[in-house]
Amino acid sequence: MRRTPRLHWISILLGLLVLMCVVSFHAYAAIRPEPVPVAGGHRELPDGTLALAFHGGPDPKWTPRTLERLGAAGIKATFFVTGAQVTRHPDVARRIVAEGHRIGIDGFRAEGDHVDPLDLAFAQAALADALGVHTRLVGAPAEVDSGDREYQDIGTLVRMSLAQRGGVVRLHDDGSIGGDIARELAKQPGYRFVLVSDEPPEKASTRERFTGAVTTWSQRNGGVVLVLFGTAIAIAALLGLLRTLMQLGLAHTDRRLRRENEPPPWFAPPVSVVVPAYNEALNIAATVRSIAANNHVADVEVIVVDDGSTDGTADVAEELDLPGVTVIRQANQGKPAALNAGVREAAHDVLVLVDGDTIFEPDTIGQLVQPFADTGVGAVSGNAKVGNRQGLLGRWQHLEYCAGSNLDRQILHALRCIPTVPGAVGAFRRAALTDVGGVSDDTMAEDTDLTMAVTRAGWRVAYRPEAKAWTEAPASVHGLFRQRYRWSYGTFQAMWKHRGALVENGPMGRFGLLYLLAFHLLLPLLAPVMDLFVLYGFLVADAPLGLIVWTVFLLIQTASAGYALRLDGESLRPLWAYPLQQLVYRQLMYVVVIQSLITALHGTQLRWMSVRRTGRLMDAPGGSVHVT
Amino acid sequence: MQVFVDRTGGRRVAARLVSWTVASGLIVFAAVVGGTLLGAW
Numbered sequence: 001m002r003r004t005p006r007l008h009w010i011s012i013l014l015g016l017l018v019l020m021c022v023v024s025f026h027a028y029a030a031i032r033p034e035p036v037p038v039a040g041g042h043r044e045l046p047d048g049t050l051a052l053a054f055h056g057g058p059d060p061k062w063t064p065r066t067l068e069r070l071g072a073a074g075i076k077a078t079f080f081v082t083g084a085q086v087t088r089h090p091d092v093a094r095r096i097v098a099e100g101h102r103i104g105i106d107g108f109r110a111e112g113d114h115v116d117p118l119d120l121a122f123a124q125a126a127l128a129d130a131l132g133v134h135t136r137l138v139g140a141p142a143e144v145d146s147g148d149r150e151y152q153d154i155g156t157l158v159r160m161s162l163a164q165r166g167g168v169v170r171l172h173d174d175g176s177i178g179g180d181i182a183r184e185l186a187k188q189p190g191y192r193f194v195l196v197s198d199e200p201p202e203k204a205s206t207r208e209r210f211t212g213a214v215t216t217w218s219q220r221n222g223g224v225v226l227v228l229f230g231t232a233i234a235i236a237a238l239l240g241l242l243r244t245l246m247q248l249g250l251a252h253t254d255r256r257l258r259r260e261n262e263p264p265p266w267f268a269p270p271v272s273v274v275v276p277a278y279n280e281a282l283n284i285a286a287t288v289r290s291i292a293a294n295n296h297v298a299d300v301e302v303i304v305v306d307d308g309s310t311d312g313t314a315d316v317a318e319e320l321d322l323p324g325v326t327v328i329r330q331a332n333q334g335k336p337a338a339l340n341a342g343v344r345e346a347a348h349d350v351l352v353l354v355d356g357d358t359i360f361e362p363d364t365i366g367q368l369v370q371p372f373a374d375t376g377v378g379a380v381s382g383n384a385k386v387g388n389r390q391g392l393l394g395r396w397q398h399l400e401y402c403a404g405s406n407l408d409r410q411i412l413h414a415l416r417c418i419p420t421v422p423g424a425v426g427a428f429r430r431a432a433l434t435d436v437g438g439v440s441d442d443t444m445a446e447d448t449d450l451t452m453a454v455t456r457a458g459w460r461v462a463y464r465p466e467a468k469a470w471t472e473a474p475a476s477v478h479g480l481f482r483q484r485y486r487w488s489y490g491t492f493q494a495m496w497k498h499r500g501a502l503v504e505n506g507p508m509g510r511f512g513l514l515y516l517l518a519f520h521l522l523l524p525l526l527a528p529v530m531d532l533f534v535l536y537g538f539l540v541a542d543a544p545l546g547l548i549v550w551t552v553f554l555l556i557q558t559a560s561a562g563y564a565l566r567l568d569g570e571s572l573r574p575l576w577a578y579p580l581q582q583l584v585y586r587q588l589m590y591v592v593v594i595q596s597l598i599t600a601l602h603g604t605q606l607r608w609m610s611v612r613r614t615g616r617l618m619d620a621p622g623g624s625v626h627v628t
Numbered sequence: 629m630q631v632f633v634d635r636t637g638g639r640r641v642a643a644r645l646v647s648w649t650v651a652s653g654l655i656v657f658a659a660v661v662g663g664t665l666l667g668a669w
Contacts (some may be wrong), residue, residue, distance in 0.1 A: 005643070010649075123666070125664070208664060210661070442630055605630065
């Protein structure tokens with residue numbers, strides 16, 4: 001036995017964080033705040049000395065024009081660029097440097113956007129990527145305003161630029177006539193031109209260049225990542241909608257057909273009930289008593305197979321001393337072996353297989369065997385219900401059993417491809433079990449494996465919602481995780497084992513496997529992206545569309561869950577807990593799917609993870625069944 | 629032997645190698661980029 005892999009969680013969490021940062025940075029860089037000129041320290045220049053400082057660029061149209069004017073006039077100037085613009089037009093930035101001009105930073109997204117050190121770091125990263133430099137020239141010094149934002153008359157602009165007979169002159173290269181002013185200033189007698197700083201930029205460090213490459217990539221490609229996010233969400237939304245529509249449509253049709261069809265005569269074959277049990281001392285007495293108290297009109301024998309329990313499960317079952325109950329003891333060999341041992345011992349041809357923690361209602365067996373009246377039916381699934389619905393976790397599982405599993409089962413029943421007859425309540429025809437060679441231990445979900453095998457062998461699998469059985473759901477998040485991890489991993493194992501069904505003519509390949517693939521693998525894998533997108537839209541992009549879609553979706557699903565509860569004859573009261581599922585329960589479910597997938601890739605042998613029993617099934621008929 | 633279980637151990641070693649490489653690569657990546665940007669902050 002090996003430890004289950006865990007390292008991938010670091011990669012997944014960091015990967016999601018990186019993706020979130022990429023799209024957030026993309027959104028941040030796209031915003032253009034109002035420019036705020038921030039005057040730096042005063043640069044002392046002698047009379048008749050001008051330092052031309054251009055702002056707002058690099059611009060693909062106006063900066064080259066400015067560079068041409070400066071080149072023609074033989075003037076070297078200083079360009080205070082914005083980082084986001086450098087990323088957009090790196091060639092223009094490179095040309096500025098190549099023609100001997102000085103580069104400074106004005107900000108990241110707009111002039112003055114360097115006051116926040118993080119913005120300055122973004123701007124430096126952009127420069128490092130485009131030019132391979134780091135500059136200390138951040139923010140222009142106090143300047144003489146040329147007035148090129150307000151005025152057009154070149155004479156006025158030249159006069160304003162020379163108002164102090166020297167100094168740093170503020171010009172723009174993002175759409176103004178800054179280049180023309182420079183040309184006119186060059187013609188003024190008695191002036192010489194210098195750079196704002198004599199200090200050349202330093203070479204950027206490798207770390208800065210790498211960071212620059214990352215921020216540049218994010219600014220340019222964040223949109224693509226967003227489109228990918230959007231596509232994933234669209235697929236998830238479509239799948240979710242499809243499932244809801246199928247659930248409502250098919251479940252309704254299934255019920256209607258049942259109502260409209262004349263009920264066949266009551267079928268009452270003798271039945272053998274096999275109860276595999278491992279350390280079920282707390283529950284086994286209640287389980288066996290409830291089975292023995294059945295009102296089935298033919299013989300019912302009960303075979304308890306104790307699979308090497310260490311808590312006296314077999315003793316508890318024997319002490320009950322109930323007629324028709326046999327207890328078999330075997331060394332611990334696993335649930336499939338226990339089931340096979342029970343089936344070998346069984347006298348009858350209709351076999352009810354039930355977990356050692358399940359409570360039957362008096363008519364459960366009678367109801368469960370009805371579909372066997374049809375000789376083509378090889379297996380029947382009953383209706384498993386949560387017996388301990390106290391607390392949020394119990395309610396959530398109760399809702400999931402009704403709105404998820406049972407409704408799913410009705411759809412799949414209509415499509416004739418039920419993939420799982422649950423271990424909690426199911427019945428098999430002996431001939432079907434013989435056809436598939438008994439219960440296999442190839443997977444951790446022997447019930448799914450067996451059901452798929454029976455379907456592939458040509459038998460029909462039916463669903464009998466009236467055959468209710470009450471089971472104990474895990475009472476802790478940890479217990480729930482372990483149970484679902486086993487189920488999910490086991491289902492993937494069974495899907496892989498029976499992948500050949502895809503090219504067969506039967507319903508398992510046509511619908512069953514595809515259904516599981518779409519709704520039990522793909523949908524949970526896409527769900528984290530949806531959560532991330534909602535967070536992004538709400539917190540970063542100020543675009544609550546994601547939240548609206550999510551809320552509409554939640555309302556549809558809640559309505560669907562309400563319908564499922566009604567179909568099952570359950571109270572609608574626990575429905576209030578349904579929206580809260582989205583905060584913990586759903587995430588737990590996709591964590592389970594991801595963990596299962598990674599475990600499968602690693603090829604790790606998963607241990608059988610038993611769920612801690614409490615023996616309390618308060619909501620089952622008979623109330624608390626706690627045995628002390 | 630159960631479905632998916634690696635008989636030889638080769639797949640597990642390869643998967644661990646990939647897992648370690650991806651995780652450590654991402655950690656270094658996040659440390660360099662985050663460190664450079666947040667260092668300035």
